[in-house]
Amino acid sequence: MNHPAAVKRVWSLPDMLNIEWADGTLSEYASLWLRDNLREDRDPHSGQRLIDIADLPEDPRIRSAVAHNGAVNVEWETESRSAAFELEWLLAHASSRSDPRPEFTTRRWLEGASLNAARDFAWATFSEAQSDRSRRARWLTQLLQDGIAFLSNVPSNDAGILEAVALVGRVSETNYGQVFDVRSVPQPENLAYSDLGLGLHTDNPYREPVPGFQVLHALVASPDGGESLFGDGFAIAEHLRATFPDAFQVLTRTPVPFRYQSKDAELYAERPLIQLTCTGEVSAVHYNSRSIAPLRLAARDAGPFYSAYRRFAALLRDSRFHLQFSLRDGDLAVFNNQRTMHGRTAFSSARYPRHLRGCYLTRDSVYSEAALLRREFRPETHS
Numbered sequence: 474m475n476h477p478a479a480v481k482r483v484w485s486l487p488d489m490l491n492i493e494w495a496d497g498t499l500s501e502y503a504s505l506w507l508r509d510n511l512r513e514d515r516d517p518h519s520g521q522r523l524i525d526i527a528d529l530p531e532d533p534r535i536r537s538a539v540a541h542n543g544a545v546n547v548e549w550e551t552e553s554r555s556a557a558f559e560l561e562w563l564l565a566h567a568s569s570r571s572d573p574r575p576e577f578t579t580r581r582w583l584e585g586a587s588l589n590a591a592r593d594f595a596w597a598t599f600s601e602a603q604s605d606r607s608r609r610a611r612w613l614t615q616l617l618q619d620g621i622a623f624l625s626n627v628p629s630n631d632a633g634i635l636e637a638v639a640l641v642g643r644v645s646e647t648n649y650g651q652v653f654d655v656r657s658v659p660q661p662e663n664l665a666y667s668d669l670g671l672g673l674h675t676d677n678p679y680r681e682p683v684p685g686f687q688v689l690h691a692l693v694a695s696p697d698g699g700e701s702l703f704g705d706g707f708a709i710a711e712h713l714r715a716t717f718p719d720a721f722q723v724l725t726r727t728p729v730p731f732r733y734q735s736k737d738a739e740l741y742a743e744r745p746l747i748q749l750t751c752t753g754e755v756s757a758v759h760y761n762s763r764s765i766a767p768l769r770l771a772a773r774d775a776g777p778f779y780s781a782y783r784r785f786a787a788l789l790r791d792s793r794f795h796l797q798f799s800l801r802d803g804d805l806a807v808f809n810n811q812r813t814m815h816g817r818t819a820f821s822s823a824r825y826p827r828h829l830r831g832c833y834l835t836r837d838s839v840y841s842e843a844a845l846l847r848r849e850f851r852p853e854t855h856s
């Protein structure tokens with residue numbers, strides 16, 4: 474079998490290097506892009522770039538490009554320096570290639586009601602996650618692909634959650650502290666701390682940044698009521714785009730103010746309910762009707778916004794999209810708080826006490842943990 478980076482043909486124009494790979498696919502590399510990526514222009518220890526664009530010629534013209542010994546040697550017309558680009562590196566950085574990092578592949582799951590939480594998502598026991606790094610690598614990758622994963626047998630004591638999340642990412646401390654307790658209290662300052670059922674939502678869209686991941690650890694599960702609900706906000710937003718494209722567009726363009734006020738915090742941020750990447754893919758959903766402040770909306774824009782908002786809300790209430798089940802004592806759910814929406818059914822704390830302990834993790838730390846473990850178990854995809 475041919476090596477993936479084997480080439481059939483290499484040729485150049487003054488402004489472009491062309492490679493035909495052994496499998497017949499073509500890649501193009503602009504001369505200026507190549508010139509911007511010389512290995513010698515990076516610090517050999519840190520890998521950080523020592524130059525910026527203002528140091529580069531505006532229009533470097535390629536004089537020759539020759540494949541030799543697993544690399545392409547490129548010479549430019551007006552420069553004495555030449556450069557060797559390894560074929561493996563060129564293949565990995567071809568613009569036509571999709572990102573090979575598995576944790577960046579999203580697996581959407583629209584109809585949560587047809588899924589089984591125990592069967593269809595990643596689970597590991599706390600001790601497996603602790604002792605088996607390969608298992609933890611797979612678990613983290615699945616967490617990032619599905620937007621949710623679970624641990625079981627996490628010690629049901631106050632510190633259990635922090636021991637467990639040390640295996641996942643870094644805690645993001647808020648005005649609630651490092652951790653918060655979800656249980657009913659009289660006159661709660663947040664309705665999460667009541668017996669009420671809560672529809673699908675994301676947490677804390679009034680923060681900057683919005684918490685990246687949320688963790689909920691069941692210390693005392695209720696045997697009656699208080700079931701957890703989860704929904705894939707990316708899949709539901711895409712369903713809205715497919716069925717009501719105008720409503721989808723309105724929700725991506727209307728800034729919505731979110732506010733939280735308590736005796737020790739005054740938090741405010743504006744963001745659309747559905748956020749897109751610069752290429753138009755859904756990158757985040759922010760939905761928490763409890764904390765939406767009055768929108769600054771021209772009267773003529775109110776109709777379209779409220780209509781779109783209502784459509785989205787109706788989808789979120791649709792039980793087809795709900796993964797509903799009971800966490801057991803010691804179970805711990807970790808989920809992408811900008812994607813996987815959560816809620817619960819009502820319960821009676823007078824009859825059965827229910828106590829979850831939660832915390833938030835920074836988004837980048839979870840991706841980093843997955844990538845660090847991948848270095849050990851999938852070195853070929855380490856870039």
Ligand SMILES: [Fe+2]
Pocket residue numbers: 665674675676815
């Ligand atoms: Fe919540």
